[in-house]
Amino acid sequence: MNELHRRLDTLANEKGLKEDSRELLIIRSLAGQELLLTQCGALARTAPDHSRGRNPKATYIVSGGESQEYIDWESPTNNPMNRSTFDAVLENMVRRLESLRNVVVVDRMIGAEDECAIPVRVITNKTSVGLFADNMFRKVTAESCVSTLRNKRLVILVLPDNELHVPEFGGNMVIATDMNRGVGVVSGCAYYGAIKKMAFTYANYWLPHFGILPMHCGANMGKDGDTTLFLGLSGTGKTTLSTDVHRPIIGDDEHAWMENGIFNLEGGCYAKLAHLSKEKEPGIWHAFHRSGSHTENGAIIENAKMDKNGVLDFADTSLTENARVSFPLSHLGNVEQSGKGGHPNSVIFLTADANGVLPPVAKLNHDQALLWFLLGYTSKLAGTETDITTPKSTFSRFFGAPFMPHSSKVYLDLFSKQIKEYKTQVYLVNTGWSGGPFGVGNRMDIAVSRAIINAVVSGLLNEVEYRIDERFKFSVPITCPGVSEKVLDPRNTWDDPLVYDSVANELADEFTHQLETFSGQDIYSSILAVCPSPC
Incomplete structure (x- = not known):
């Protein structure tokens, strides 16, 4: 244990109200008016305007130390913060916490697989933050105490209303993680989702060191144990589509794939x-x-x-x-209680295509799966980040670039190995727009997406005819149970097919330009042939 953790443990031991009781967390959150009781029995809160979504510009990774050579600093989502600035922010927060009569301390873990679970401790001045941590992270088990990663504990300090007054930093909002020392700070940010995403990013840094692939995905399981993964950015349907009355959900957002199968990183x-x-x-x-x-x-x-x-x-x-x-x-009424599943039969990439030119479903071969995994084409949906007010096309590698700190090769090699070894089929499902772009077309009906998912997991899409899309290169089913044939060909849903061709060619061009940013990497030559191109 490093000196910093000793100091934080002393703070927790001397000031901490160690809240293992959900009932107490709920009662105190209401008594302190941090949360309000709703008619349905849930609790509610409203954050300030600036804290209603992730703020990528205020999110940092501490540079230097052993992690320096592993972090992909060329990625625009990995914002560096030097250690001296981080330490100044940390000192400000620790002193404020030390000045309080009591703090809330919640000890949980990341990962349903005991042999590689990561301990996480949240220290905060807000009982509602403690309840959020209890909702989202997993309970500590006796078995997890012998985890290979037990010495990689993450301690997160959370002061949503903090005012820094730190000369080294010009604002109040800081979400920063020190991978080397296992400490994170959430200062001046009342968006509680920042806490869980910090823990996810930390796990995504450490798990690949042990040959484990972390993924931004939901997962569920069939009655015969067949497992399906749903990869996608926020708002593309991971939670909605992995929640199925006929298939127990393993988790809705964050999982990892190892030699034993998959496991959920979260508990909520x-x-x-x-x-x-x-x-x-x-x-x-x-x-x-x-x-x-x-x-x-x-x-x-x-x-x-x-x-x-x-x-x-x-x-x-x-x-x-x-x-x-x-x-x-x-x-949820239908949950796989272990939080674990076997090797997936199917991987589904969820893309919310705001251009309205992608089909509702396509089948990908191995190289195409690597291309779409690497580029992660989708749309950022309104509200998911603080400056996003309408859907915006984006490429987010691995459908979760802000949470994947390593170089692309690390995650891509692990993904390639897993889908090849376990003969996993990969599909692209468009939950975005049909009949035109955002503002003209309509959002894909959830019933259509569910019908497609049912056809994938049941194997029915293996029994239909496919056509090759010359522009996007993938295979598109000509028929799909429960889905109109007209919808399956997006060009047929547009009022003017020639306008469709123009918009589709523009998107294909974007793919070409995006892939060129990886031209110096080994994977480039093998997937260049399957990259979309105008026609």
Whole structure:
């Protein structure tokens, strides 16, 4: 244990209210008016305007030390912070915590696989943060105490309302992680999702050192043990599509793939609420609309519109498109309790194509799977980041670039090895727009996406005819049970096919330019032939 951890442990031991009881966390959050009780029994909070989504510009990784050679500093998402600045921010936060009468301390772990679980400790001045950590992270087990990564503990200090007054840093909001010393700080940021994403990024740094592939994905399992992964950026449907009444969910956002199979890194869900309805997403709806006392609920709703009677309106997105709810996975009715599954039969890349030119489903061969995994084409959806107000096309490597600190080769080699060794089929599913781009076309109906997923996991898409898309190079099914043949060919859904061709060619050009940024890497030559190109 390093000296910094000893100091933080002393702080936790002397000041900490070690909250293992959800009931106490709920009661104290309400008593302190950090959270309000809603009519459905969940708890609610509204963050300041600047804290209703991730803030990539305020998110840093500490440079120097052993991790310096492993972090991909050329990636625009890996913002460096020198150690002296980090230490100044850290000292400011520790002193404030030390000045308080009590702090909240929550000890949990990252990873359902005991042999590689990572301990995580959250120290904060807010009881609601402690409840969020309890919702999202996994309970410590006796078996996890012998984990190979037990000495990689992450301690996260969280002061959502902190004012830094640190000369070395010009603002109040800092989300920074020191990979070498296992310490993270969340200062001046009241978006609780920053806490879980910090833990995910930390795990994504350490797991590849042990030959384990971390992924930004949901996962579920069939009755015969067949496992499916859903990779995608926030808002593309990971939670919605991995929640299925016929297939137990393993997790909705963060998993890892090792020689034993896959496992969930989290213990909870952090689901988007914009336009949520009981009819279309009953699993998520019932997860926080629960019978019994509110002290048995503990779901936290963030930044959703609520009236004076505690009635929530998810159709009203005037606060943000990124309203969220956190709750333990156990709140879902159909859960794989172990948090683990076998090697996946299918991997599904979810892309919210704001251009409206991709088909609702396509099948990828091995090289195409590597290309789409590497480039991670999708759209950032409104509200998921603080400056995103409308869908914006983007390339986010591995469908989670902000959380993947290593070089591309590290994750790509692991992914290639796994899908080849376990003969995993890979599909692309467009949950974005059809019939035109955003503002003209319509968002793909969830019923269509579910029909496609059912055809994938049942094997029915292996029995249909395919055509080769000359522009995007992948294979598109001519028919799919439960899906109109017209929808399967996006060109047919546009009023003017020639306009479709123009927009599709522009997107294909973007792929070419994006792939060129990887031209110096070994993988470039092998996947160049399957890169989309105008026609």
